[in-house]
Amino acid sequence: MKNIKVSLKLFISLFAILSSLTLLMGCSTLSNGGVLQSQVLKAKSKVVPALVHLNPIKPVYTLGKKEEVIVIGSGFIISADGYIVTNEHVVGESKKVKCILSDKREIDAEVVGTDPFTDIAVLKLPSQEKYPFVIMGNSDNVQTGEMVIAMGSPHGLARSVSMGIISMTDRYLEDQRGVISVFNNFIQTDAAINQGNSGGPLVNLKGEVIGINSRMLVGAENVGFAIPINTAKEVVENIIKNGKINRSWLGLNLQEMKAITEDPNRQGVVIADVEMDSPAYKVGIRSGDILKQVNEEPVHARFQEDLPVIRRRLAHLEIGKEVELTIQRGDKEEKIKVIPDVYSPYKGQEVEFSEWGFTASDITNEMMRRLRIPSRNGIYISGVQDGSIAKISGLLAGDVILEIESQQVKNLEEFMKIYRQAIDKKQPRILLFVQRGVVTRYVLIKNIKDIKDEQPASKIVNEERSTTHE
Amino acid sequence: MNSFIIISTLLIQNIWGTFSSAQLETIYNQITPSIALVQYSSEVTNQVTGEVTRRDGNALGLIVSADGLVMVPGFVELENISSFNFRVRLNIKGEEKEFPALKLRKPDDLNVMFLKIDNEENIKFPYAQFTEDSLKIGSTVTMVGILGETVDYARCITTAHIGAILEKPRLTYCLDENVRLGFVGAPVINEQGNIVGVVGFDLSKAEGGEVYTRSGHPLIYQYSLFKKYIQNPPAVQYQDEEQGAWLGVITQPLTDDFAEYWDLPKEGGLIVATIVNPSPASECGLKIGDIITNFNGTPIKAKYETDVTSFTKLVREAGVGNRVKIEILRDKKPMTLTALLQTRPRKSSEAEEFEWESVGITVREITPDMRIALSIDETVQGVLVYRVKSGSPAQISRISRGFIIQAIGDIPVRSIDEFKNVVTIIQEKKPKEITFFAKMGNISGFFRIQPRWAE
Known part of the structure; x- marks a missing residue:
């Protein structure tokens, strides 16, 4: 009911806008002889x-x-x-x-x-x-x-x-x-x-x-x-x-030349940051360097809006094929060869772990930047349900699980395997080692069996409720 | 100068568990001379913006010794509140007298503070004498506090009951109703007419409360909790005080659940969860996952989060430069390590600040606790932008609070000292423009700034 009211209101206001637009157009019709209309x-x-x-x-x-x-x-x-x-x-x-x-x-x-x-x-x-x-x-x-x-x-x-x-x-x-x-x-x-x-x-x-x-x-x-x-x-x-x-990745974060100089004659693009362990980092490119050419073709970004086209240019490089970058450091120009890698996905695969009541995803480079995650190791907890086993055990959204049962967690798939086993075997306690900001911590998960046994009543009530609704 | 002492036993006996009006009047008359109005100023740091504001405050002060030791509520000094300019106002024989007072170091196990009246004339002050007497559930207590400014800070007597007794983690008593602000710190008199404690509030964790966090409820701090401070008053607090010794670990208690999981005896201990690098802990070979069972001869039996802070205290008091033995369990096997304790790094509240007026920023050194709170990795060196002045060159160049300045021009800035050095050089040259290299989260960038040099 409420929805209908709202949309009607919107329709009315939309109608008002359209009619005033017609009015305006009426004016132009006069001068343009109906051409615009x-x-x-x-x-x-x-x-x-x-x-x-x-x-x-x-x-x-x-x-x-x-x-x-x-x-x-x-x-x-x-x-x-x-x-x-x-x-x-x-x-x-x-x-x-x-x-x-x-x-x-x-x-x-x-x-x-x-x-x-x-x-x-x-x-x-x-x-x-x-x-x-x-x-x-x-x-x-x-x-x-x-x-x-x-x-x-x-x-x-x-x-x-x-x-x-x-x-x-x-x-x-x-x-x-x-x-x-x-x-x-x-x-x-x-x-x-x-x-x-x-x-x-x-x-x-x-x-x-x-x-x-x-x-x-x-x-x-x-x-x-x-x-x-x-x-x-x-x-x-x-x-x-x-x-x-598919995009290629060098690991360069670019900034416009205006960030360092007002001089319009200085050509190139500023390398603001080089991602750790990226192809560019490995060949010694560092923040403060100026990128002047890509495969001998000049690049130039004076203003911010000039940056996307250069980023596209770099993302189009063939993955795995050597490219030559001309880099200016101080007064010296240097040609550096680098092999582009694959650009990281925007977000990692996300999965719900319903038994423990949390969602987690793989960590991509893009997520490290956006969410300030210190490294790509582990999996990122994107959410924790209230009243869930995860919550009761002390897991928080934003934590990164580094280890499960003393085994390093490399990605979601590996974690899921050990998780699945633990659930199937009804293991009573599962040990996690998590990173929370720069601090690490042990979290002991009390597996499903204990908690379910403790609260059988509420479970039944919930199920009954969902049936009556249907 | 007249001297009079508050008699500890008022020779009244309550059979019915209440105070008669005559008894209340007697108590009122005897107690009020020892009740002072304490006025002071404080600097309050907004923990979000870092903005510091100054304000004036009032509190109840209870004189607890004839030479002028004054007990005041703990809210006077908190993690983000630093108070100074204390004046103790007393009503002596109908005459208002004001005395300056020095603040003593705040106890770290109780939310109270002590002041020492600057007693040059060797005045004998009227004081409250406490008795260690038990309190029973449901028994009536009476308190003498101070009313507000509009009623001239009149002294006021009221009664309440002991509503609850808290046995753990330490014995305290809960009042059955709320009290007015002017009653925080008020003396509490039991049915036998003895002064048995003061009204107190514990700090919440957010307020820096560590050991006991029963915040929000009016408690009675019984005499035994602060007896030691009256007998041996804390030292006068000076700026830049040494923080005590430091090991460099973050631990969590070995709960029974963890003990069961690792198949260890359920005797408590501390699990090493994070090691600061470099620190005495990393240098002595302590590893993540080790379980500390004994520190410097003291067994560690931590089972609850509240036990962790007792360990911090133990370390702090172990003495800078001392070699201490740490007994641990590693893979269930006992081991002994020896750590050389260092000085505890400064806390964020004491971090060194530097204001660069020509640019319009105040920067701070990055202390280890800031690294934890703001998730700044050990590898990231620099100074933290703490304040950006409105309308300043820094604001024009979109510098914001939280940025970490890592270089000015080509010169790297790894610490506040390096920052100051670079600023000194730049101030002399007065260039039209300077460039900061700064980090914001996981992204870095360059920022051009046109400083406004003083004429």
């Missing part, structure tokens, strides 16, 4: 048939449990055989996604692959028919001030269209509230974008998709961001071909 209508008509409303059921790990949540998002078909592009944050780890096409048919699409770094996901509709699809434009040619249309399902209101202009063509948002976008800038627009618009197209007046609406500034008025379609094209192509995009 007809352009908007034409552009809209080209894209709307390929617009998709998405209803994924997404697994999420929260407070030590794996749960499923229903998400609302947008997407668009990019080929006649039914490939759909949307945001990674819309589909997450779901395998199948319910899609509502523009003709209101409901069809399940499969998730082909996702890329959390650029927030892009590709889905595939069954190839039983020819689907209408969008034309992708060239986002390198967009200009600030250019008129654009945003389409999608704001707050679940499918097939909505809003309009505005491009406010800025290359907005750099490297790390905004934990969302990392190192490989692309964003197109900023004042076309209304709301929750639910995620994954929908940003379209120019020619009816070409130039971006994927993916973020907005909460608390601001009409400050939305779209991933440039040229960034997406490359990722999508890779996902369709390989199910994922």
Whole structure:
């Protein structure tokens, strides 16, 4: 009931916005002789048939449990055989996604692959028919001030269209509230974008998709961001071909030249940090060095927004094939050969350990950076359930399990094996050695048997309750 | 100067377990001369922002010796509160008198403080004389405290009951109702008319409470808990005091569960969980997983978290530079190690600070406890940005609290001394621009700053 009220309210306010937009457009019609209006209508008509409303059921790990949540998002078909592009944050780890096409048919699409770094996901509709699809434009040619249309399902209101202009063509948002976008800038627009618009197209007046609406500034008025379609094209192509995009890794964290000098003539990019034990670290590259060339091709980033293109350039290097970097240290230039390795996944595989009541994941380099984990050893506890064995035994979210039963934990798979054995054998006590920040600690897990025996009553009550609900 | 002593036995006997109004009046008249109003100033450090604010405070002071030893509540001095400028105000024969007082080192096993009145004139003060007398559940007690400023800090008498007796980990008594702030530190008189203790509050762990954490409930600290401090008052507290000896381990108690798991006798002990490197512990060959069973001749029988702090105290008092024998169990086998104890590193609250005005930052040395609290690895050297002045060059360059400055220009900065040295050199040259290399979490970067040099 409450939901209906809310959405009605939203609809009304949306209606108000649309009518005021018409009013505005009425003015331009006067001066443009209806050209703009007809352009908007034409552009809209080209894209709307390929617009998709998405209803994924997404697994999420929260407070030590794996749960499923229903998400609302947008997407668009990019080929006649039914490939759909949307945001990674819309589909997450779901395998199948319910899609509502523009003709209101409901069809399940499969998730082909996702890329959390650029927030892009590709889905595939069954190839039983020819689907209408969008034309992708060239986002390198967009200009600030250019008129654009945003389409999608704001707050679940499918097939909505809003309009505005491009406010800025290359907005750099490297790390905004934990969302990392190192490989692309964003197109900023004042076309209304709301929750639910995620994954929908940003379209120019020619009816070409130039971006994927993916973020907005909460608390601001009409400050939305779209991933440039040229960034997406490359990722999508890779996902369709390989199910994922492979990137190469040198271990360099880059900074713009402006961080160290105001002199516009100084060329290169600052190496702010070199990850421990990375390929670059092993060949002696250190923070403070200036990267000037990659395979004799010059690189230059004067401002932050120049960085994504260089990061992409480095990520495209062939994995395992030697590359020559020209490095400036002090006044000296040096050519250093280095072999790129595989770029770390954004997040590690996450699993719920329901018997003990916690969730854990493998540790990736990216997680070390974001979550301040000191090393890649062990597994990361992402959540602990209240009242669970893990909680009672003193395990905390954020702990890293280094050892189980005095054996080193290298990854989740190894941990799962020993865990499984312990559960199956009903081992009464299991010893963990955990890292909490820079401190280490022993945690003794009292295995399931004891605790279940202690509280048989509550277990039965819970089960009864769940049956009455159904 | 008149001198009068509070008589410890008031010669009243309560058969019904209450005090008559006449008895209360007698107690009031006898006790109030020893009750002082203590006024002081404190510096309070906000533990989140590091901002220091100054404020004035009042507390009840109870004179406990004729030469002017004053007992005050423990809230006067906490981990983040440092107080000074103590004045003890007494009402002697209707005349208000104020005496300056020095603060004595706060006991580490009880949340009370002692002051010593600067008694140049050798005045004999009226004082409260305590008796070690037991208290029974349900028995009535009376207390004399101080009311607020609006009622001129009038002395006030009230009664309450012993609501609970706490047997473990040490004997204390709980009052059956809450008390006003002005009654914290108030003398407690039992039905026999003896002064048997004072009203006290334990510190919570968050307030730096270590040994006993029965925070939030008004307790009676019976005489036996602080008798030793009245007989042998703590030393005057000076700045930069030595912190005692240090081993460099973080331990956890050998609970029965752990003992059972490792197939060890359930006799307690301390499991070595973390070793600071370098430290006396790492140098003497102590390893993670060792179980300490005896330290310097004292058996270690720790079974609960609260026992860990007693061990810290034991180490602290073992003497810097002393060689101590540590008996351990390693893989169930007994072993003896010898550690050379060093001076305990400074705590974060005593960390050296340095303000660089031209840039607008205050930095701090990184002490071992800060490394633990802020998860700063041993390999990370530098100084911690503690405060960034609003509108300063540092703020313009997006330097924030929590950054670790590791280099200025090309010169590495590994400690606060190195930082100060570099600043001295830079101050002379007054360059238009300087560059910091700083670490934020697991990410590093360069920051250009344009200092505002003083004219």
